[in-house]
Amino acid sequence: MKKFKRIFYLTYIIFFLFGGFIAINYENLVLKWDWDFVDTWAGLLRFVLKLGGFGLILFLIELIIENIHILSLNRKIKVLESDVVNLKSKLYDQREVLPKDSETSQPTDKEENTNDE
Template sequence: MKKFKTFFYGIYILYFAFSAFIAFNYEKIVLHWDWDWISTWTGLIRLVLQMGGVGTILFITEIIVENIHLVSKRSKIKALENEVTDLKAKLYDKSNAQPSSPSIEETPKAEEKKEEQQKPSEE
């Protein structure tokens, strides 16, 4: 898609450069140059109308290509957001499933139990 867009933008720039060339040099094209396909002012008007049609087609094609690209990027973003949400949920579930470490208040009780278990073995 990226290569196609680059190629398409190149065509688009060439089209506008050619249109600008004709716009700035229309008198020379009709009066001074001896082009067979543009011999009169009406020929130039036909050329301008044809170029307008080509420009409209290029513009519509650009809009379609950009929207296709945006839709594909948005779907990838949504998929990645869903994946992040799933990973966060799994991480949360894992953190709740692990036994909690003893807090400071529980530590003395645990030490007393260990001492009671060690006393009978010492006797």
């Protein structure tokens, strides 16, 4: 997913650089350069509208992909939280069992001190 997001963001950057290039050089595109699909100001306007539509589609795709990624991460978090709760319950159960067994088999510090004297 990270690799795909990097490629997608690179596509975004290229798109915005191209759009910025057109915004800066719009007079040269129409008056001086001989582009087949941009021959008049109306042609340039249609081209810019098509670019805007393409940018909107890119944005919607990115929004959908981000939401899918967020949902998958939330699922992983829920699974890990349930694992943590299970491990905590097992640890608590072990604590309940261990002190009872350890008290009967091992002498306490007071008993050791009285035996040493």
